[in-house]
Amino acid sequence: xxxxxxxxxxISVPLAIVLVLIAFAxxxxxxxxxxxxxxxxTSDVNSSLEQDFGTESSFEPLPEDVVVKExxxxxxxxxxxxxxxxxxxxxxWIVLEKQEGKILLISxxxxxxxxxxxERVDVTWDKSSLRDYLNGDFIESAFDDNEKSxxxxxxxxxxxxxxxxxxxKYYEYDSWRASTATEYAVSKGARVENGCCWWWLxxxxxxxxxxSYVHFDGxxxxxxxxxxxxxxxxxxxxxxxxxxxxxxxxDSSSEISE
Numbered sequence: 001x002x003x004x005x006x007x008x009x010x011i012s013v014p015l016a017i018v019l020v021l022i023a024f025a026x027x028x029x030x031x032x033x034x035x036x037x038x039x040x041x042t043s044d045v046n047s048s049l050e051q052d053f054g055t056e057s058s059f060e061p062l063p064e065d066v067v068v069k070e071x072x073x074x075x076x077x078x079x080x081x082x083x084x085x086x087x088x089x090x091x092x093w094i095v096l097e098k099q100e101g102k103i104l105l106i107s108x109x110x111x112x113x114x115x116x117x118x119e120r121v122d123v124t125w126d127k128s129s130l131r132d133y134l135n136g137d138f139i140e141s142a143f144d145d146n147e148k149s150x151x152x153x154x155x156x157x158x159x160x161x162x163x164x165x166x167x168x169k170y171y172e173y174d175s176w177r178a179s180t181a182t183e184y185a186v187s188k189g190a191r192v193e194n195g196c197c198w199w200w201l202x203x204x205x206x207x208x209x210x211x212s213y214v215h216f217d218g219x220x221x222x223x224x225x226x227x228x229x230x231x232x233x234x235x236x237x238x239x240x241x242x243x244x245x246x247x248x249x250x251d252s253s254s255e256i257s258e
Contacts, residue, residue, distance in 0.1 A: 060173040068092065072103055072244050083240065084142040086111050087184040091142060093238070096170045101242050102152050106162065106170075110181040110199050110233030113188035117227040122208035125161070128227070130200065134159040134236055150244035159236050161202040164212050167220050177218035181233050191231040198225075199235040 068082065069075040075095050083105065084091040093105035118129045125131055135158055139148060151158040162170070171177045181190040181197045190197045193216040201212040205224020212224045213232055225232055 060175045063176045066094065066108070072240070072242060075103075080108055081105070083244065084147050086138075086142045087182075089182055089184065096237070098242070102239050103242055104237065104239055106237045107235050110179050110185050110190060110197050110235045112234045113181070113185045113190040113231065114234060115228045115230045116200050116211040116232070120209050120226050120228040123227055124204055125202050126156070130234065131157065131160075134234075138236070147244070150241045152239040152241060154239045159238055161200055161235070162237055163202040164220055164222055167201055167214060171218070174218040174220075177214050177220070178216065179214070179235055185233050189231055190233040197233045198231070199233045
């Protein structure tokens with residue numbers, strides 16, 4: 001007698017649905033386990049997203065408010081001091097660096113407008129007409145005898161300009177280099193845009209008859225302008241003795257162009 005074949009009953013539709021739901025539930029529990037136990041660290045992903053999208057790389061914070069100090073000794077980096085006078089305006093200087101016995105200052109505003117060199121020829125700083133002026137007539141007109149004695153000679157100059165490297169070193173953000181001009185500098189032809197002007201840097205540009213400069217927005221333009229271009233302003237730097245005498249007065253603030 002032949003054995004009877006066992007009949008295989010088909011799975012009912014409701015049961016099939018239940019089995020599929022159970023399978024999805026198990027898979028979901030497995031994924032949760034994997035991501036929470038090291039198989040996939042969600043905290044790292046979240047922190048990465050926060051880092052990528054929580055901040056903007058182009059954001060430049062505003063610089064701290066400049067405080068005018070009465071003496072060099074009281075001034076810290078970023079503060080201003082009054083030292084000398086130029087074309088009837090008291091000269092305010094920002095402290096860039098303090099070393100033992102000496103302080104590096106840059107004029108708070110662009111104080112004049114003139115070419116880097118009077119002729120468009122191949123020229124470097126040491127042969128430029130601007131260097132001759134700043135270390136000659138400018139010193140004579142801007143400082144009294146006591147102030148002159150406080151000036152320190154660095155790299156053969158008592159008055160100089162920031163180099164490209166130092167312009168980047170002392171200013172963390174481009175916008176912090178942007179500078180306004182005195183009324184005198186504007187009267188001499190300084191090109192002003194949004195209240196700021198171009199100003200010369202020490203180094204030559206891409207051509208030997210070009211010099212680098214800082215743009216309206218504070219960016220360093222190493223390609224430069226032609227050295228005889230006469231719409232670029234001047235923002236000198238000086239090293240002075242740390243015990244140089246300087247005192248502010250109620251009427252010493254410069255009139256600045258808008």
